[in-house]
Amino acid sequence: MRKALALTLAAAMALSLAACGGTTSSESTAASGGTSEAAASSEATEATDDTTAEAGTVANKDKPLIWFNRQPSNSTTGELDQAALSFNDNTYYVGFDANQGAELQGQMVADYIAAHADTIDRNGDGVIGYVLAIGDIGHNDSIARTRGVRSALGTAVEGDNGIVSDPVGTNTDGTATAVQDGTIEAGGQTFTVRELASQEMKNSAGATWDAATAGNAINTWAASFGDEIDIVVSNNDGMGMSMFNGWSQANGVPTFGYDANADAVAAIANGYGGTISQHADVQAYLTLRLIRNALDGVDINTGISTPDDAGNVLSEDVYYYDEEARSYYALNVAVTADNYTEFTDSTKTYAPVSNQLDATAHPEKSVWLDIYNAADNFLSATYQPLLENYDDLLNLNVEYIGGDGQTEANITNRLSNPSAYDAFAINMVKTDNAASYTSLLSQ
Numbered sequence: 277m278r279k280a281l282a283l284t285l286a287a288a289m290a291l292s293l294a295a296c297g298g299t300t301s302s303e304s305t306a307a308s309g310g311t312s313e314a315a316a317s318s319e320a321t322e323a324t325d326d327t328t329a330e331a332g333t334v335a336n337k338d339k340p341l342i343w344f345n346r347q348p349s350n351s352t353t354g355e356l357d358q359a360a361l362s363f364n365d366n367t368y369y370v371g372f373d374a375n376q377g378a379e380l381q382g383q384m385v386a387d388y389i390a391a392h393a394d395t396i397d398r399n400g401d402g403v404i405g406y407v408l409a410i411g412d413i414g415h416n417d418s419i420a421r422t423r424g425v426r427s428a429l430g431t432a433v434e435g436d437n438g439i440v441s442d443p444v445g446t447n448t449d450g451t452a453t454a455v456q457d458g459t460i461e462a463g464g465q466t467f468t469v470r471e472l473a474s475q476e477m478k479n480s481a482g483a484t485w486d487a488a489t490a491g492n493a494i495n496t497w498a499a500s501f502g503d504e505i506d507i508v509v510s511n512n513d514g515m516g517m518s519m520f521n522g523w524s525q526a527n528g529v530p531t532f533g534y535d536a537n538a539d540a541v542a543a544i545a546n547g548y549g550g551t552i553s554q555h556a557d558v559q560a561y562l563t564l565r566l567i568r569n570a571l572d573g574v575d576i577n578t579g580i581s582t583p584d585d586a587g588n589v590l591s592e593d594v595y596y597y598d599e600e601a602r603s604y605y606a607l608n609v610a611v612t613a614d615n616y617t618e619f620t621d622s623t624k625t626y627a628p629v630s631n632q633l634d635a636t637a638h639p640e641k642s643v644w645l646d647i648y649n650a651a652d653n654f655l656s657a658t659y660q661p662l663l664e665n666y667d668d669l670l671n672l673n674v675e676y677i678g679g680d681g682q683t684e685a686n687i688t689n690r691l692s693n694p695s696a697y698d699a700f701a702i703n704m705v706k707t708d709n710a711a712s713y714t715s716l717l718s719q
């Protein structure tokens with residue numbers, strides 16, 4: 277199973293590399309030569325200085341800065357914020373391949389329909405109706421997932437900027453313009469596929485990807501057209517599980533999410549349709565590893581594409597580096613009834629990069645890191661616990677700041693003394709807001 281997946285992923289990776297002009301790891305190594313130099317010279321300065329002033333010897337604007345989970349970009353056009361991504365020589369983004377994952381999610385739902393053709397159309401009207409929970413209409417990952425599902429189910433329509441990803445509100449009559457009715461052949465039958473409803477799950481205070489809002493939405497939808505809903509799809513597991521627990525499990529309606537949070541993986545045994553692992557175990561490692569390397573003044577891909585002194589190394593079937601975007605992307609894996617038992621512990625570090633670094637060669641450094649929303653299911657239940665496991669292995673003393681998911685100031689207010697830290701890892705509330713952070717580091 278693992279082998280087959282790895283092969284599919286390798287193929288997907290080759291495709292996405294070709295598509296986005298990505299680089300091989302060796303190119304990225306070459307490109308980061310300046311990086312190591314900068315860090316090495318700062319180390320040299322430190323060595324001659326009093327150790328108490330350690331963090332103070334490097335200007336804040338020159339300290340390693342890793343963006344993660346929310347890629348600095350224009351929330352309307354999706355265009356990357358290159359100024360933020362190349363703020364200094366030690367600035368990178370860590371995320372996952374949103375398009376490859378979105379395609380997998382769409383395919384997972386289509387495969388489920390093919391395998392359950394005889395039972396999927398609950399009211400036998402020839403229409404497979406689905407509802408879709410959208411996380412954040414201005415977040416690239418959310419947009420990609422909406423597009424991936426629509427294109428796999430034949431409901432996508434092309435707009436000026438590619439497949440339309442807008443929510444439709446309610447579309448029980450099939451007249452919405454943001455989607456179209458699709459058709460799927462399954463079990464010798466031709467079904468119409470309709471996006472009955474979709475909505476951005478944003479609460480009144482402004483928090484996006486909001487699980488409670490999704491729970492309310494499914495109740496509203498179910499009350500007015502419940503027997504038409506054959507499938508529930510969500511941009512993430514937090515919202516998906518809220519809908520599953522609130523309605524779909526009791527009604528036997530397969531529900532699909534994203535993130536492979538432990539509760540969602542466990543729910544597959546009880547009818548949750550499936551989820552996608554965005555390899556948070558690899559992302560959390562990369563987020564802290566890039567900081568470790570920059571502070572050690574070694575090649576930025578140490579312990580990534582090449583083994584470090586403890587034997588940590590990642591293989592190319594789990595991530596790639598896109599030089600132009602200065603971004604490291606983990607690759608996704610579908611988690612379904614076929615393989616979910618391999619994914620039950622979502623907070624376990626990835627075995628090939630789980631070796632402890634030696635504290636003499638890699639002395640403790642302090643890192644400021646924020647999670648944009650302390651209530652986000654994926655970040656709080658999966659990503660942060662992983663970071664906490666890796667910070668020990670990498671000898672990093674990380675201060676974790678949990679935001680309210682609504683205002684950037686709630687987080688930036690707590691970055692009042694950047695000089696006290698050696699490096700920063702930032703998860704923005706809104707992808708447009710990188711300057712709120714870089715301006716603090718530039719002062």
Ligand code: BGC
Nearest residue numbers: 345346417485512535652654
């Ligand atoms: C995750 C979501 C999460 C979001 C936060 C996405 O990558 O899949 O679950 O809410 O990031 O930005």
